[in-house]
Amino acid sequence: MSENQIKNIEAEFDARIARDEKIEPKDWMPEKYRQTHIRQISQHAHSEIVGMLPEGNWITRAPSLRRKVALLAKVQDEAGHGLYLYSACETLGISRDELYEQLHTGKAKYSSIFNYPTITWADIGAIGWLVDGAAIINQVPLCNTSYGPYARAMIRVCKEESFHQRQGYEIMMTLAEGTKEQKTMAQDALNRWWWPSLMMFGPTDAESVHTAQSMKWKLKRKTNDELRQQFVDQTVPQAELIGLTVPDPDLKWNDERQSYDFGAIDWDEFWQVVKGHGPMNKQRINARVSAWENGEWVRDAAMAYAKKQEESRTKQAM
Amino acid sequence: MSKNWPLWEVFVRSKNGLEHRHFGSLHAADAEMALENARDVYTRRNEGVSIWVVESKHIRASNPENNGELFEPAQDKVYRHPTFYNIPDEIKHM
Ligand SMILES: [Fe+2]
Ligand SMILES: [Fe+2]
Ligand SMILES: [Fe+2]
Numbered sequence: 574m575s576e577n578q579i580k581n582i583e584a585e586f587d588a589r590i591a592r593d594e595k596i597e598p599k600d601w602m603p604e605k606y607r608q609t610h611i612r613q614i615s616q617h618a619h620s621e622i623v624g625m626l627p628e629g630n631w632i633t634r635a636p637s638l639r640r641k642v643a644l645l646a647k648v649q650d651e652a653g654h655g656l657y658l659y660s661a662c663e664t665l666g667i668s669r670d671e672l673y674e675q676l677h678t679g680k681a682k683y684s685s686i687f688n689y690p691t692i693t694w695a696d697i698g699a700i701g702w703l704v705d706g707a708a709i710i711n712q713v714p715l716c717n718t719s720y721g722p723y724a725r726a727m728i729r730v731c732k733e734e735s736f737h738q739r740q741g742y743e744i745m746m747t748l749a750e751g752t753k754e755q756k757t758m759a760q761d762a763l764n765r766w767w768w769p770s771l772m773m774f775g776p777t778d779a780e781s782v783h784t785a786q787s788m789k790w791k792l793k794r795k796t797n798d799e800l801r802q803q804f805v806d807q808t809v810p811q812a813e814l815i816g817l818t819v820p821d822p823d824l825k826w827n828d829e830r831q832s833y834d835f836g837a838i839d840w841d842e843f844w845q846v847v848k849g850h851g852p853m854n855k856q857r858i859n860a861r862v863s864a865w866e867n868g869e870w871v872r873d874a875a876m877a878y879a880k881k882q883e884e885s886r887t888k889q890a891m
Numbered sequence: 892m893s894k895n896w897p898l899w900e901v902f903v904r905s906k907n908g909l910e911h912r913h914f915g916s917l918h919a920a921d922a923e924m925a926l927e928n929a930r931d932v933y934t935r936r937n938e939g940v941s942i943w944v945v946e947s948k949h950i951r952a953s954n955p956e957n958n959g960e961l962f963e964p965a966q967d968k969v970y971r972h973p974t975f976y977n978i979p980d981e982i983k984h985m
Contacts, residue, residue, distance in 0.1 A: 600955050649935065656932050660916045663898070669918055670895055726915070733936075872920075876894050879921035 590790060595721040598664035606790060609783075610720055611665050612681075613792055618658035619676045619683035623857050625651045627691040628700060636694060643740045644697060650737065654730045661722035677862045685843065686769050688851030695748055695755075695762035701741015703763075703770040703808065709734045710804050711774065714794035742811065749815040756816070763812065764820040771835075772843045774801040780840075805833050898947040899925040901932075903939035911943050919944075 583603055589596070596602055625648050632648065635641035659669055675681035686704055691697065712734065715727040748759035775781060775797040787793040795803075805824075812819050823836030845851065896918040902911040914933045919925035925944040933939065953961060969975045978985060 597955070599952060646935075649931075653932050653935065656917060657915055663916070668895075669898075872896065873894050875920035875924065876896065879924075882921060 587789065590719045593717075594719075595724065596719050597721045605786075607665050609786070609790070609792070610723065611662060611667050614658055614662040614665075614720075614723055615667070615672050615675065616682050616684075618655050618662060618672070619681055620687065621651050621655035621658060622676075623683045623687045623861065624704075625655075626857055626860055627687055627689070627853075628697060630691050631694060631697050634694070635697075640744070647701065647737050647740060650733045654726075654733070657726040657729055658723075661720075661726040664722045673865060677858065677865060679849070679858065682847070684773060685846040685851060686773050687857060688846050688853045689765070689769055690853050693758050693762060695745065695758040696766070698741050698744030698748060698759065699762035699766040701737050701739075702745050702811070703741075703766050704773070705734055705737040705741060706808060707770050707773040707804050709738060710800050710807075715792070717791060717794070719791040742815075745817070746815045749817055759815075760817055763817050767820050768838065768842075769846075771801055771804070771838055772840075774798075774804065776840070776843075777838075802832055805835050809833055896920050899929075899944045900947050900950060901925075901929040902943040902945075903929075903933055904941040905938060906940055911941065914938075916947060922946075 582601065586596075586601070586603060586606075596606075628644060628648050628651075632641065632644055635644050659672060662672060663669060672681070676683070686707075691700070709731065712727055712731055716724060716731055718724045718727065745759050745763070748755040750756075778784065778796045778798045781797055784793060784796060809819055809824065821836045823834065825834050826832075827834045846854070849855075897920075898916055899919055899922075900916050901914045903914045904911045914929075917925065917928050917932055919928050922944060925946075926942055929942050929944055934942070965971075
């Protein structure tokens with residue numbers, strides 16, 4: 574193909590997306606589109622899977638059976654989200670094994686928020702309320718993204734997320750209404766999770782490199798800063814309602830903008846954690862790698878069993 | 892033989908009276924495990940009453956590059972649609 578011909582099909586491809594047509598796995602797509610999608614979808618899948626670890630930490634210590642079944646169901650949902658997304662990613666021609674390999678070797682990233690520890694039960698409340706809350710804001714626009722399998726996976730994910738956020742908020746509310754110690758625990762969790770949650774929307778628009786391309790391919794519909802603002806505006810009244818204080822002395826309602834002004838984010842911390850120096854980066858990856866390695870004999874045994882069954886079926890048929 | 896679990900496509904009937912619809916895919920060692928995993932991955936909230944699984948390698952898909960020859964011939968066959976036929980206005984239901 575000549576360079577001009579390629580330009581023409583690329584223009585036609587972009588026009589299809591602009592017309593809100595979906596791109597499906599066997600359709601022609603620019604290599605950059607494929608790579609960008611593999612990167613984003615796998616990063617998202619890894620986040621769902623690694624995201625189970627901080628919460629899994631509290632399943633056996635949940636304070637009641639009600640809390641325990643809810644947390645189990647939530648963590649199981651996150652496993653499901655990871656699986657929907659890995660499947661969507663595989664339709665782009667990368668294998669599950671390669672995807673795991675990229676996670677385990679640190680080549681692929683996952684959301685930095687999961688590199689913070691869950692040190693009290695209130696952290697489970699804060700994660701559901703803030704982290705899932707931020708994830709929902711990031712994810713809802715992706716239900717209309719241009720790549721069909723990704724959009725379909727996101728529709729399922731979004732349907733399941735709202736219970737996650739509500740169960741977290743309920744935990745925070747209950748603690749905030751409880752004893753003095755319980756309320757302190759809730760406030761402490763909010764203090765630790767607030768800023769990392771704001772960082773979940775990514776670098777400021779001025780620093781963000783992919784935005785224009787991502788907008789065109791509908792991997793993004795709003796900018797990082799717009800989404801972050803939406804999160805702040807939505808969450809501050811929720812904190813006030815249960816008597817908790819957002820840990821930001823600069824937070825102030827701006828009547829003119831009909832939005833909250835908020836303080837500066839510590840981007841050094843963000844980049845430190847992205848680069849692997851967060852409090853839990855090592856533990857998270859070690860947990861994934863050892864689960865994968867220790868499970869190897871089970872996976873092999875299952876394949877050996879399947880093969881034996883297959884052979885005995887063919888013998889019987891003969 | 893690869894030790895990696897093969898890929899399966901999952902089809903779910905949401906309720907009786909509806910067709911099985913493609914829900915997604917998953918990895919499993921055999922059909923039995925594929926069904927069990929499909930139950931856990933795709934029907935955690937009563938989304939289904941029946942599941943089909945088929946190993947992805949058995950699916951033959953048409954190539955979008957041939958969409959012209961495959962699907963365009965149907966586009967100019969307007970006479971396959973009821974509106975192509977003229978009947979008197981007095982006739983209300985036909
Ligand atoms: Fe998510
Ligand atoms: Fe999720
Ligand atoms: Fe979630």
